[in-house]
Amino acid sequence: MKTNRTFTMIKPDAVANGHIGAILDHITKAGFKIVALKYTALSAQKAGEFYAVHSERGFYADLVSFMSSGPIVAAILEKDNAIADFRTLIGATDPSKADKGTIRNLFAKSIEANAVHGSDSDENAEIEGSFFFSAFEKF
Numbered sequence: 001m002k003t004n005r006t007f008t009m010i011k012p013d014a015v016a017n018g019h020i021g022a023i024l025d026h027i028t029k030a031g032f033k034i035v036a037l038k039y040t041a042l043s044a045q046k047a048g049e050f051y052a053v054h055s056e057r058g059f060y061a062d063l064v065s066f067m068s069s070g071p072i073v074a075a076i077l078e079k080d081n082a083i084a085d086f087r088t089l090i091g092a093t094d095p096s097k098a099d100k101g102t103i104r105n106l107f108a109k110s111i112e113a114n115a116v117h118g119s120d121s122d123e124n125a126e127i128e129g130s131f132f133f134s135a136f137e138k139f
C-alpha cells in the first residue's frame with residue numbers, strides 16, 4: 001500500500017538547540033504538507049517501544065535514554081513519494097556523511113543525536129504515525 005505519507009520526529013537535540021522552526025520550514029519548503037503535529041515527550045518505556053527493532057543493538061540503551069531526555073516534535077507529512085523524498089531531505093544517519101544542505105548536515109551533531117527521524121517504509125510510517133496520533137488528530 002502506498003500512502004504518500006511519512007512520519008517524522010524532531011529529536012531532543014534539535015528541540016533543545018532551538019531548531020524546531022527552521023526544520024519545519026525546511027520540510028514545508030521541500031513540498032511536504034503537515035497533516036498532524038504534536039509537541040510532546042517520550043518516556044523511557046515509550047522510547048524503548050518505538051525503537052524496539054533496535055533492542056539487540058549495542059546503542060539501544062543510549063538511544064532510549066537520549067530519545068527520552070527531553071521534548072520532541074512528532075509529525076505526519078504528506079507528499080508524493082514521501083518516504084524516499086523525506087529520507088533524501090534528512091540525509092544519512094551519520095551527519096558527518098549527510099549530503100550538504102540536508103537537515104542532518106545542517107542541524108545534527110552526532111550519529112545518535114541526529115536531529116530528526118524519518119520512516120523507512122509506508123508500513124512503518126503508518127505504524128509510527130499511529131503510535132503518536134489518534135484518527136481524530138490526522139488530517
Ligand SMILES: Nc1ncnc2c1ncn2[C@@H]1O[C@H](COP(=O)(O)OP(=O)(O)OP(=O)(O)O)[C@@H](O)[C@H]1O
Binds near residue numbers: 112
Ligand atoms: N551506531 C550508532 N550509534 C549510536 N546511535 C545510533 C547508531 N546507529 C543508529 N543510531 C541511532 O538510532 C536511530 C535509528 O537507527 P537507524 O539505523 O534506523 O537510522 P535511521 O533510519 O537513519 O534513523 P531514524 O530511524 O531515526 O530515521 C538513528 O537515527 C540514531 O539516532
